[in-house]
Amino acid sequence: MKLPVYAKVDLTTGRWERFEISQEYFKKYIGGKCLAARLLLDLTEPGLGPLDERAVIIVNTGPLNGTGAPSSSRFNLSFKNVLTGGIASSNCGGQFGVMLKRAGFDGLIITGRAAEPSVLEALDGEIRIRPAPELWGLDAEKTQERFPEWYGKLVIGPAGENGLLYASAISGERVAGRCGSGAVLGSKKLKALVAYGSKRPEIYDREAFDRFILKWIRFIKRHPMTGQSLPRYGSAGLVNKANATNALPTKNFQRGHFDEADAVSGETLTETRLIRNSGCVSCPIRCERRVPVDGRELKGPEYETLGFFGPNIEAADMDTVLRMNWLCDIYGVDTISFASSLAFAMELKERGMADFGLEFGRTDKLEDILLKVVNREGIYSDIADGTKRMAAKYGGEDFAINSKGLELASYEPRRSVGMGLGYAVANRGGCHLNGGYLALLESVGVLSMDALTPKGKAQFTAFMQDALEAVSSAGCCLFSAQTFVPGVFFKLGPNSPVTKLVGKVMPHMGPMVALLLNITPAIAFNSLLLLPHAEALRRATGLRMFTGQFLDLGERSYNLERLYNLREGLTAKDDSLPKRLTRDLQDPSDSRTRVPLEKMLPVYYNVRGWDAAGRPTRRKLRRLGMEEASK
Amino acid sequence: MSVEVTYRGALPELMGVSSERLEAGTVSEVMAHIRKTYPRAAYREAKRMLIVVNGESIQLRQGYKTALSEGDRLSFLPICGGG
Numbered sequence: 001m002k003l004p005v006y007a008k009v010d011l012t013t014g015r016w017e018r019f020e021i022s023q024e025y026f027k028k029y030i031g032g033k034c035l036a037a038r039l040l041l042d043l044t045e046p047g048l049g050p051l052d053e054r055a056v057i058i059v060n061t062g063p064l065n066g067t068g069a070p071s072s073s074r075f076n077l078s079f080k081n082v083l084t085g086g087i088a089s090s091n092c093g094g095q096f097g098v099m100l101k102r103a104g105f106d107g108l109i110i111t112g113r114a115a116e117p118s119v120l121e122a123l124d125g126e127i128r129i130r131p132a133p134e135l136w137g138l139d140a141e142k143t144q145e146r147f148p149e150w151y152g153k154l155v156i157g158p159a160g161e162n163g164l165l166y167a168s169a170i171s172g173e174r175v176a177g178r179c180g181s182g183a184v185l186g187s188k189k190l191k192a193l194v195a196y197g198s199k200r201p202e203i204y205d206r207e208a209f210d211r212f213i214l215k216w217i218r219f220i221k222r223h224p225m226t227g228q229s230l231p232r233y234g235s236a237g238l239v240n241k242a243n244a245t246n247a248l249p250t251k252n253f254q255r256g257h258f259d260e261a262d263a264v265s266g267e268t269l270t271e272t273r274l275i276r277n278s279g280c281v282s283c284p285i286r287c288e289r290r291v292p293v294d295g296r297e298l299k300g301p302e303y304e305t306l307g308f309f310g311p312n313i314e315a316a317d318m319d320t321v322l323r324m325n326w327l328c329d330i331y332g333v334d335t336i337s338f339a340s341s342l343a344f345a346m347e348l349k350e351r352g353m354a355d356f357g358l359e360f361g362r363t364d365k366l367e368d369i370l371l372k373v374v375n376r377e378g379i380y381s382d383i384a385d386g387t388k389r390m391a392a393k394y395g396g397e398d399f400a401i402n403s404k405g406l407e408l409a410s411y412e413p414r415r416s417v418g419m420g421l422g423y424a425v426a427n428r429g430g431c432h433l434n435g436g437y438l439a440l441l442e443s444v445g446v447l448s449m450d451a452l453t454p455k456g457k458a459q460f461t462a463f464m465q466d467a468l469e470a471v472s473s474a475g476c477c478l479f480s481a482q483t484f485v486p487g488v489f490f491k492l493g494p495n496s497p498v499t500k501l502v503g504k505v506m507p508h509m510g511p512m513v514a515l516l517l518n519i520t521p522a523i524a525f526n527s528l529l530l531l532p533h534a535e536a537l538r539r540a541t542g543l544r545m546f547t548g549q550f551l552d553l554g555e556r557s558y559n560l561e562r563l564y565n566l567r568e569g570l571t572a573k574d575d576s577l578p579k580r581l582t583r584d585l586q587d588p589s590d591s592r593t594r595v596p597l598e599k600m601l602p603v604y605y606n607v608r609g610w611d612a613a614g615r616p617t618r619r620k621l622r623r624l625g626m627e628e629a630s631k
Numbered sequence: 632m633s634v635e636v637t638y639r640g641a642l643p644e645l646m647g648v649s650s651e652r653l654e655a656g657t658v659s660e661v662m663a664h665i666r667k668t669y670p671r672a673a674y675r676e677a678k679r680m681l682i683v684v685n686g687e688s689i690q691l692r693q694g695y696k697t698a699l700s701e702g703d704r705l706s707f708l709p710i711c712g713g714g
């Protein structure tokens with residue numbers, strides 16, 4: 001079994017050293033965000049600011065990255081979250097991860113601050129830091145053009161240089177969007193990281209691995225979600241679905257439905273703009289949209305971007321969304337946090353609390369304002385700090401739509417209360433994926449688990465979080481896990497009595513799901529239908545990896561990140577949502593249309609094996625084999 | 632009741648129309664119309680889709696029994712995913 005090799009780089013001194021991950025760590029934490037969380041706990045001192053010179057950012061891969069496994073080019077960035085002060089993990093589908101591995105490194109542990117704008121080169125087993133002041137000020141597209149086409153690249157745009165708290169990092173046209181990775185790299189004066197090499201990742205049992213991968217790819221292609229829907233509509237297809245269940249955030253989450261949403265829907269995008277679909281390296285799903293922007297073929301928007309530059313600011317202009325999506329990407333700005341901050345600014349204006357020249361329904365000034373925010377001009381610098389800090393200055397905490405400081409994704413949780421729980425407890429802040437993505441079961445998928453009941457939501461949230469953590473740590477895209485909803489439901493459709501019955505039964509399955517999470521050692525089998533990633537990992541690494549161990553990996557990851565948050569001063573009080581979502585009814589005639597967090601949180605802590613203050617108990621940590629991680 | 636029905640996803644290709652005006656009192660009657668008028672494959676596909684009346688899923692109303700009023704707008708939309 002080959003152990004992962006990282007490079008530990010100090011930008012202040014310009015020195016680097018090889019850093020081999022121990023067998024114990026590899027077995028327990030595998031790679032990606034799980035291993036990165038453990039390393040952050042080990043290698044950083046508590047209380048350090050995210051932009052401090054000694055802060056650490058880890059860019060790493062999982063064992064499946066670059067192996068040819070489906071959707072396995074996703075790499076991870078973990079660091080102290082610039083918006084929340086807790087942990088951040090951000091996932092990206094560009095070529096950088098695969099090339100980093102080919103260069104002979106499974107990850108980079110970066111600290112220090114370069115004296116001038118620099119480039120980190122990982123080329124054929126060697127690391128070099130070289131000054132590159134000429135790149136500073138360039139956008140992400142132009143920066144990447146300065147390097148050979150065949151290199152894997154990870155760069156920041158002007159937003160990262162100027163310290164936008166939600167600045168992103170970009171690899172090709174793919175983005176590590178959330179939590180401010182661009183700001184961390186910018187603070188280190190690291191404008192670009194490039195990687196190239198010719199090493200092939202080692203596979204424990206190549207023949208068996210390849211055989212399994214072929215089977216898995218066939219399965220993905222045959223599944224209605226990953227074989228038809230995602231390639232045809234991308235995530236953009238969710239706009240109309242969320243709108244139809246009142247779960248589409250509208251006017252800064254004042255409502256969940258927008259009459260004109262179809263103008264910015266996935267169907268409209270496919271019917272009127274789509275040139276072709278495309279995807280990350282080695283992905284059979286290919287959910288990426290290729291669309292025309294300014295006469296060029298570029299990457300199209302995801303669901304979140306359509307929702308936030310559309311209904312959430314009461315606008316319905318597809319061309320504006322396409323352009324803003326592109327501009328945010330090249331300047332290195334997270335579309336979710338930025339557009340959500342715009343919606344908050346619009347509501348502040350509507351209530352006469354602040355005036356940034358922004359109004360609901362108007363899109364004519366957005367480009368201009370984006371530039372001002374990126375350059376931190378005057379009051380626009382406040383928008384660069386996100387909704388939590390804006391609310392601290394101007395008021396409006398009750399409708400500043402973030403959790404822990406990270407802006408929520410585009411699912412209105414008052415019509416998907418399990419998603420509300422997920423947003424509140426997610427380690428990186430208001431993220432749907434880190435929150436377990438229950439919206440898929442409650443309001444935007446083919447199944448419709450009662451979206452308004454708190455029943456069963458804590459258990460399903462914990463289960464889904466663990467599964468998604470593990471998929472990500474393995475090095476795969478979370479969309480590859482969407483095959484766990486059996487294809488038969490898509491064939492039957494959402495209105496069939498069978499599908500409806502399953503939706504009705506699901507809230508009552510909470511105790512069963514909790515039991516499942518407690519008997520993971522007994523789940524000693526793998527199945528294509530559940531989490532095929534476990535079998536691929538087993539064959540790639542030679543580790544004993546069955547579905548039960550795979551879920552344990554996810555649980556370890558979730559608890560490690562929680563431990564990091566607790567160490568940095570976050571508490572159960574931070575597992576919260578703005579009052580608009582927990583107190584105000586979305587539909588005044590229906591008392592269930594709010595997020596009953598107070599009912600779900602204690603059950604969730606209990607299911608997780610945490611105490612009443614949301615701290616992992618000693619018993620839980622012992623079971624996960626990481627008691628020492630809490631010290 | 633005269634209602635406006637829009638077909639999205641794979642339906643226009645299977646049916647040869649992308650929208651039409653119909654007389655129907657419930658969603659079931661619209662389904663019956665599709666079964667009678669269009670190829671079997673179109674009906675099968677329609678059954679798998681998300682059906683929306685005036686922007687709201689019939690799952691939030693009475694399913695196929697959802698009553699329709701004069702001028703209602705019905706859409707058949709594909710089920711999507713992602714996140």
Ligand code: SF4
Pocket residue numbers: 071072073093278279280283284285286287288477478479480
């Ligand atoms: S499903 Fe989409 S985001 Fe995920 S790896 Fe494939 S193309 Fe990339």
